[in-house]
Amino acid sequence: xxxxxxxxxxxxxxxxxxxxxxxxxxxxxxxxxxxxxxxxxxxxxxxxxxxxxxxxxxxxxxxxxxxxxxxxxxxxxxxxxxxxxxxxxxxxxxxxxxxxxxxxxxxxxxxxxxxxxxxxxxxxxxxxxxxxxxxxxxxxxxxxxxxxxxxxxxxxxxxxxxxxxxxxxxxxxxxxxxxxxxxxxxxxxxxxxxxxxxxxxxxxxxxxxxxxxxxxxxxxxxxxxxxxxxxxxxxxxxxxxxxxxxxxxxxxxxxxxxxxxxxxxxxxxxxxxxxxxxxxxxxxxxxxxxxxxxxxxxxxxxxxxxxxxxxxxxxxxxxxxxxxxxxxxxxxxxxxxxxxxxxxxxxxxxxxxxxxxxxxxxxxxxxxxxxxxxxxxxxxxxxxxxxxxxxxxxxxxxxxxxxxxxxxx
Numbered sequence: 036x037x038x039x040x041x042x043x044x045x046x047x048x049x050x051x052x053x054x055x056x057x058x059x060x061x062x063x064x065x066x067x068x069x070x071x072x073x074x075x076x077x078x079x080x081x082x083x084x085x086x087x088x089x090x091x092x093x094x095x096x097x098x099x100x101x102x103x104x105x106x107x108x109x110x111x112x113x114x115x116x117x118x119x120x121x122x123x124x125x126x127x128x129x130x131x132x133x134x135x136x137x138x139x140x141x142x143x144x145x146x147x148x149x150x151x152x153x154x155x156x157x158x159x160x161x162x163x164x165x166x167x168x169x170x171x172x173x174x175x176x177x178x179x180x181x182x183x184x185x186x187x188x189x190x191x192x193x194x195x196x197x198x199x200x201x202x203x204x205x206x207x208x209x210x211x212x213x214x215x216x217x218x219x220x221x222x223x224x225x226x227x228x229x230x231x232x233x234x235x236x237x238x239x240x241x242x243x244x245x246x247x248x249x250x251x252x253x254x255x256x257x258x259x260x261x262x263x264x265x266x267x268x269x270x271x272x273x274x275x276x277x278x279x280x281x282x283x284x285x286x287x288x289x290x291x292x293x294x295x296x297x298x299x300x301x302x303x304x305x306x307x308x309x310x311x312x313x314x315x316x317x318x319x320x321x322x323x324x325x326x327x328x329x330x331x332x333x334x335x336x337x338x339x340x341x342x343x344x345x346x347x348x349x350x351x352x353x354x355x356x357x358x359x360x361x362x363x364x365x366x367x368x369x370x371x372x373x374x375x376x377x378x379x380x381x382x383x384x385x386x387x388x389x390x391x392x393x394x395x396x397x398x399x400x401x402x403x404x405x406x407x408x409x410x411x412x413x414x415x416x417x418x419x420x421x422x423x424x425x426x427x428x429x430x431x432x433x434x435x436x437x438x439x440x441x442x443x444x
Contacts, residue, residue: 049236051238051239052236052237052238052239053236053237053238053239053240054234054235054236054237055201055234055235055237056083056201056231056232056233056234056235057162057198057201057204057226057230057231057232057233057235058080058081058083058084058087058134058162058204058226058231058232059083059084059087060201060202060204060205060208060237060240061084061087061134061160061198061204061205061207061208061224061226061231062084062085062087062088062090062091062208063087063091063205063208063240064204064205064206064207064208064209064210064240065088065132065158065208065209065211065212066088066091066092066095066096066208067095067205067208067209067242067243068130068208068209068210068211068212068213068243068247069130069209069212069247070088070092070096070106070130070131070132070212071096071105071106071107071124071129071130071131072106072107072108072109072120072121072124072129072130072131072132073085073088073106073107073108073109073121073131073132073133073134074109074111074116074117074118074119074120074121074124074131074133075108075109075110075111075117075133075134075135076110076111076112076113076114076116076117076135076139077110078114078135078136078138078139079136079164079172079173079228080136080162080164080172080173080175080227080228080231080232081134081135081136081139081160081161081162081231082134083231083232084134084160084162084231085108085110085134088106088108089108092104092106092108107124113142114133114135114138114139114142114143115142115143115146117133117135117139117143118133118142118143118146118147118157118159119146120133121133121157121159122146122149122150122155122157124157125150125155125156125157125215126153126155126293127281127282128252128281128282128283130158130212130216131156131157131158132157132158132159132160132211132212133157133158133159133160134159134160134162135159135160135161135162136161136162136163136164136172137161137163137164137166137167137170137178137179137182138166138168138169140159140161140179140182140183140186141182143159143186144186144187144188145187145188147159147186147187147191147193147221148186148187148188148189148191148295149295150220150221151187151191151193151220151221151318152191152294152295152318153293153294153295154219154220154268154277154279154293154318155219155220155221155293156212156215156216156218156219156220156221156222156250157215157221157222158211158212158215158221158222158223158224159221159222159223159224160223160224160226161179161183161223161224161225161226162226162227162228162231162232163175163176163177163178163179163225163226163227163228164176164227164228165178165424165426166178166179171426173228174228174426174427175227175228175229175230175349175397175426175427175428176227176228176397176398176424176426177225177227177347177348177350177396177397177398177402177403177424178397178398178399178402178424179225180195180225180347180376180396180398180402180403180406181400181402181405181406183195183223183225184376184406186223190315190319192319192322192377193220193221193222193223194214194215194218194220194221194222194223194322194325194329194375194376194377195222195223195224195225195375195376196210196211196214196222196223196224196225196329196330196374196375197224197225197226197347197348197373197374197375197376198224198225198226198230198348198374199230199333199347199348199349199351199372199374200230200235200237200351201230201235201237202237202238202240203374204224204226204230204231205240206243207224207330208224209243210330211224212247213245213247213248214248214325214328214329216248216249216250217248217250217276217328218250218276218321218322218325219250219251219276219277219279219321220321220322225348226348226349227348227349227397229349229428230348230349250276250279251276251277251278251279252278252279252280252281253265253278253279253280253284253289254280254284254286255284255285255286255289258280258284258286258288258289259286261288264288264301265278265288266291266299266300266301266302267279267280267291267292267293267300267301267302268298268299268300268301268302268314268317269300269301270300270317274320274321274324275317275318275319275320275321275322275323275324276321276324277300292304297310297311297314298310298314299314322377323377325377326377326378326379326380327379327380329374329375329377329379330374330375331374331375331379331381332371332372332373332374332378332379332381332382332385333371333372333374334369334370334371334372334385335355335358335369335370335372336369336370337358337362337367337368337369338367339367340367340368340369340389341367341389341390341391342366342367342368342369342389342390342391342392342393342438342442343368343369343370343371343385343386343388343389343391343392343393344357344358344368344369344370344371344392344393344395344434344438345370345371345372345373345385345386345392345393345394345395345403345407345418346370346371346372346373346394346395346396346403347372347373347374347396347403349428349429350395350396350397350428350429351372353395353428353429353430353431353433353434354370354372354395354429354431354434355370356431357431357432357434357435357438358370360431360435361434361435361438361439364435364439364444365444366438366439366442366444368438369385369389371385373403376406377410378407378410382407383411383414383415386407386411386414386415386416386418387414387415387416389416390416390417391416391417391418391419391441392415392416392417392418392419393418393419393420393421393437393438393441394407394418394419394420394421394422395421395422395429395434396420396421396422397422397423397424397428397429398422398424399422399423399424400422401420401422402422404418404419404420404422419441421433421434421437421438
């Protein structure tokens with residue numbers, strides 16, 4: 036019991052705000068999104084995300100009647116095992132996830148390629164640090180974007196969602212499961228050390244009010260009504276997304292092979308060139324269709340701006356500060372924060388509406404700019420990279436100086 040008379044009271048302007056880090060927020064978001072399985076291996080700066088699951092899940096994911104846990108968290112022997120477990124759990128129908136950083140992502144490549152082609156939903160948190168190799172484990176960066184987007188051999192692309200705030204870490208924690216199950220594909224949540232491990236002031240988290248999206252799942256009664264033969268990779272609705280069955284379905288038609296090899300609509304092995312091409316085209320179609328259903332970009336506009344600033348993730352505070360300072364120097368800018376790949380139509384519209392665009396990111400090679408110029412190579416106005424990496428968070432001074440030099444101010 037407190038003996039003295041002193042108390043720390045919240046100031047009125049701060050009511051409704053809390054202090055939290057992105058990893059804790061992401062774990063809570065996953066729990067409120069119905070997470071059921073996490074296979075993970077410790078790595079800085081992602082370890083505290085899985086540890087937060089261990090802290091909160093026993094209270095928040097426990098059956099109130101039986102007292103039994105509605106989840107499993109397994110610390111695996113390495114990243115290969117952790118992603119293998121997560122993909123297997125996703126195939127079985129659990130809301131499944133793992134958390135890691137760049138070196139772990141490198142090890143997960145083959146399983147992610149399997150999940151992409153076999154169409155297994157799974158969520159992977161990549162809390163970025165500075166690479167390559169061991170790099171700077173306790174410094175922040177955005178150098179995994181290209182790796183994550185194209186992770187896997189062959190023609191592979193993944194849905195990547197990119198939070199910028201602690202509140203978005205919470206939101207994307209549950210939303211990632213909905214996206215993964217709707218499109219039956221891996222979803223990567225791309226955070227970084229600055230956002231994931233540092234403490235930020237943020238608005239209180241809001242309980243998700245949207246119903247859980249399990250996607251196209253067939254049970255016994257659905258298969259009874261299904262016209263014709265059901266095939267696991269059969270595109271019934273023309274949107275590229277097939278129907279799936281989950282473990283526990285006892286209907287005689289429910290079983291199928293989840294193949295990483297070439298397969299036809301019914302999961303049978305096939306090396307037929309037409310079947311192979313049609314299958315890849317169908318998978319690509321559902322990815323293209325996802326563009327307009329992923330988190331849309333956020334805009335901060337100024338009157339009369341002909342210059343666009345483009346960023347992602349935790350660089351936002353520096354970009355917003357730089358925007359204000361540049362305006363004082365007579366440079367009006369519009370700022371767009373990209374929150375998902377593949378990008379939506381609003382991204383192209385923003386790029387085309389400006390005479391010049393500067394892409395601001397924490398990596399050496401301008402990875403976001405590379406993706407944008409690849410996607411929109413025939414349609415975009417001039418786009419310049421303002422990429423740099425030294426292990427520290429982005430600063431407004433760097434942006435101000437770089438833009439001023441380009442604009443001859």
